[in-house]
Amino acid sequence: MTELPATTLGVVAHGAGDLRVEHMPLVPAGTDEAVVEIAYGGICGSDLHYWQHGAAGESILRAPMLLGHEVVGRVLVPAADGTGPGAGTAVAVHPATPGPGNGTRYPLDRPNLSPGCTYLGSAARFPHTDGAFARYVNLPARMLRVLPEELPLRRAALVEPAAVAWHAVSRAGDVRGKRILVVGSGPIGALITAVLRTRGAGEIITTDRHEGPLAIARTLGADRSLPATEADAIAGVDADICFESSGSYRGLMSAVTGATRGGRVVMVGLLPSGEQPALISLAITRELELVGSFRFNDEIDEVIAALADGSLQADAVLTHEFAVEDTLAAFETARDASRSGKVLLRFGD
Template sequence: MVDNLAVVAHAADDLRIEDIGAPAPRSDEAVVDVAYGGICGSDLHYFRHGAAGASVLREPMVLGHEVAGVVAVAAADGSGPVVGTAVAVHPLTAHGDGRTPWPSDQPNLAPASTYLGSAMHLPHTQGAFARRVAMPTRMLHPLPAGIDLRTAALAEPAAVAWHALQRAGDVRGRRVVVIGAGPIGQLVAAVAQRGGAASVTVTDLQQRPREIAEARGIRSLDARAEAEIAELHADVVVESSGTVPGLSAAVSAAIRGGTVVLLGLQRGGDVPAPLATAITRELTLRGSFRFGDEFDDVIAALADGSLDVRGIISEVLPVEDAHDAFALAADPASSCKVLIDFGLEI
């Protein structure tokens, strides 16, 4: 490979496609030839604002944590998959901070964790939007037959969606509403379908996401149709828009005694919410953050086709056109999940 092109954020509106040189793996790291990477909302925040919430860019950082590829060099210590193994990447490394308690069976809640492509810590945790990346073997999950590398790039966001539905319990026979039909909302709806929900409805301001959902047999509503949303009486509502109006709509859409899962990350600080309605309806409000041990279940469901993700990948652009890919991903009226193709030849 002549160069190791990577997508590197230097500051707000300063995204560069540059050669970062050959990776230098530690003994417990394998080198992966990355095939595809999905652009996430956090990547867009670093690109547009130089920060994702409290994680502020203070040095150049390779973006990306939704990736799949093939092992090019196995780990020197003999751990992990062998050369030629197709893998999806679980980007979390769980760490405690020595003082904050957290449940040991929920690694996603470890208070000092690192995540690929995150500026939370300094030095930053470099991401995986590069043609060739060294990663700890514990992050690498071999892919079964039946799943291609392009679809496997959806494993990480699909695990986020899967975890959110699990926070609500078994959805079989229940009415599910998803507020916000971006890539994560689409995947939540797909997981609800797979889980045997009696009905699944998504809401969104944009027409294209609603059409993508409808093509998979999911009902959709314009997010401005407040009266119709209030009549949904959903057993489970997943708020995936991360907006204040979306939070209000989620409470409005829930049946008395229902469950609202807060998946979309709201802005920092105080956020207005219709808590009086939540109280008088005895709603259960549950947060959802990243995911835990669901990753392999998600990969299996993508491989056997039981998780229907048709239409969610809307565009695939080569790494040389990463600027265009990010511009597309930032426009929900024009795209859903946008992938970067790193040019791996198989």
């Protein structure tokens, strides 16, 4: 029987500007939970917001919360009820738990829209849903996805954000041969570019405020790139499909102006809550289709297969790796979009 420690090292947000790497108790796993030894965790924009602002949109920290939902590792102790993968299996994690919540209607084939859905490392509800930025975590066996032997764990750390990108591209419809504009070339925008190349897109044009992310996007398949400040050039792209992945109203404006008449704009970046400026009159007169994209569903399985067989090339997104003991330096690096893509925390030796 595996001997587990009494505590585990985790990354906990206590409030705005208060991020701590601390020992926390490792409680006994539930019968349907496996103990997973985390190898890598990717720092997401929501993790940065909890650290910097004590909130991610309308999800406000009301108590200390373990961060992290982009994690991979190996099963240390399988679930006692016999479900899920066995000990030693390399796994990625699907961090969502769909639920009916208050009973508000939603399409049953799109559980990402269920009103009671919870997500690892989210303060959307109270008590908060702890994340998985820890050396050892108890996770429901149903969240675990077995990784092929040929997929290295470090590369597999991209599975969750790549699934977000995969879902977004699916929301765009058929992209084969189309001219595409991707606004914002951070990790999600860069991964959208990689997925678009996999899906047979025609010309891919990317924008960003910084040259570093644009260089990554070109490595992943962008045909050309434009500085986000060149409004006239962006408006002249005349794209069949635009992806807004910057999470800013200016980015949404760029996507609307860069779209061709009758085109589609897929809104991926999460704008701040409340009213936002938008070029709605232009969207109306051009008959643009504005489509939302939120998280993902079973696309995670397709992403794992594509990363394993090499059809999805995304390694260029991974720019930095830090030991968990250096978490503060990792977060400082991740928030500097001019010099970082996806920043990983390493929890193992």
